[in-house]
Amino acid sequence: MVPQTYIADIAEFAGKRVTVAGWVYNKTGKGKLLFIMLRDGTGTIQAVVFKGNVSEEIFAACENLPQESSLRVTGTVAADARAKGGYELQADDVEIVHSAADYPITPKEHGIDFLMDNRHLWLRSAKQHAILKVRHEIIKAARNFFDSQDFTLIDAPIFTPNACEGTTTLFETDYFDTKAYLTQSGQLYMEAAAMAFGKVYCFGPTFRAEKSKTRRHLTEFWMIEPEVAFYDLQQDMDLAEQMVEFIVGSVLENRRDELEVLERDIAKLENVSRPFPRILYDDAVRILREAGADFKDGDDFGAPDETIISEKFTKPLMITHYPAAVKAFYMKRDPQRPDRALCVDMIAPEGYGEIIGGGQREDDLDVLVERLQKHNLPLQAFQWYLDIRKYGSVPHAGFGMGLERAVAWICGRSHIRETIPFPRTMYRLNP
């Protein structure tokens, strides 16, 4: 019995006869010699089919193999400098599992709309494959980070009865005789959970029905949201900084090949080490003024503003103490400057924009009730949330990291739509 192996492990079998199962990634030939680039999800290897080494029938069948046909190739693993990856498979037997129809995605250029229509197939391409491997690494690293620090994973609900922040548009759905909304954040539930478990986080999909049409927005995206009881803003920032450093470090350690496929400037990622710069909103405004940007003091930063500010730094940048007026109702205000919120946004370098938003939460019942009323939010729906301030209220803080934005930054992709397997945007629900 010939052992079956994955391409990633091929070096262990140098000189041995093995079977590799996969798909035809690309094919070229030279008369009596065929080169089949075989892809199995773990890597690619060149299978060399020489007419003299296989039966007439097999050679004829291989000559006409369309791209993405599925095969089991048996042969001897040989080190060869002429082969990409250093090893090739000198085939002596080929089993065609399925001969593919004309595959739409060729090794040439394609437009984004066509590729997105064929997203279910595009996932097989090298760069898309690499991005999603990095995405997996980031998820794994984030979870390892929190798990190793004794955080408890608490899943937040997807169906929610009310708006978390009340400002952005929610997807509405029929829920028996009433309305339910798809969650836009697990944060409020994490605040409740933090009072039960101390250190918690959730990781799940979130939904925003905003009519945003930019390279940084999806209608369905994933967030990792830690929340810690008795934390203040500074501790919250320390946590965010440690997490990002850990995630980037994990990707550099375990997904270097993928970063190379993506032609990512690795030096820029290697530079992501603590401490990250921390500046006040007012400092950021000053940077914008010096850069000659047209910016009204008191406003939130737009995407171009964030780019200008982040260009002054080579590491992720944390901006704190925004005007409370532009931030959500649950943000605690700075006792020293009551018009400022104890909040933090982390801006990724290289113009990738905000990847983290968070801060210390308002823990005073009366202040929170007043804030809800000012925002015209239904008190009734927030009773459970107010209970958190009624029964042993404590200072607490947390943040949310947009997974896809982090993936886009770490992978150096200009558009967020490539960082999730099947993106949902304003204009795309398929496939």
Next chain:
RNA sequence: UCCGGUGUAGCUCAAUCGGCAGAGCGGGUGGCUGUUAACCACUAGGUUGUAGGUUCGAGUCCUACCACCGGAGCCA
């Protein structure tokens, strides 16, 4: 939602002033023992996004609509 742009072969694009609808890739056939997006020869492939209009004549000009792309706002 607003501003700007693009729709031509399966894909990526060209078509001068309004005057015969083109190429590369992919597909098919044949050739080649070291290819890396191979190469060479031959070959098939079109309701020019849709509906109107102007004109002797529209891929090209006009109107509306549709689809998508880039950006803004909002946000992660």
